[in-house]
Amino acid sequence: EDQVTQSPEALRLQEGESSSLNCSYTVSGLRGLFWYRQDPGKGPEFLFTLYSAGEEKEKERLKATLTKKESFLHITAPKPEDSATYLCAVQSYTGNQFYFGTGTSLTVIP
């Protein structure tokens, strides 16, 4: 069964303190891995798609990387506005469903 596990569940950082969020996955043939940001009371907002091991993508202070078993979302010098829940999702070649992790709640303290 396809599964996604995110860690840690919650993370508190001082402004400027870099860190990484982890997304471990088990799928029967990865078609794509997706990162989303979700603010309280809102729908998830797309950040990145990664398709194959070794792939990396960057956007402002965020960088996503992918291996055959996990993905990392690196946050460099975070700001308070980066506070949100970050969700990881996968899709496999065996179906058309998306499987989401439970997310990492990030708080960046000024």
Place this chain on the structure above:
Amino acid sequence: EAQVTQNPRYLITVTGKKLTVTCSQNMNHEYMSWYRQDPGLGLRQIYYSMNVEVTDKGDVPEGYKVSRKEKRNFPLILESPSPNQTSLYFCASSSLLAGAYNEQFFGPGTRLTVL
């Protein structure tokens, strides 16, 4: 503006009273989906549709129905709601290019309470 709209945004109802949550997208996307989000369980897919008249079950389809008669609309129907369907619901849409799934655009959410 490209968007996914859901209505209503908030709904309080009673057990057994049929309800429909509407979802519409203006991006001509083929793929549409419904999710529910519960604390500690994350986003779980209820139903999805690859195109008009094509729907399929996700992980938690029990108690829900959907239809895709037009490409832009994908309503979620609860024929006999129960308290365990109290949740935050999201509709999403995505384009399909050469078999690859692109980003999903999510609606603003519908908070449903079943008493």
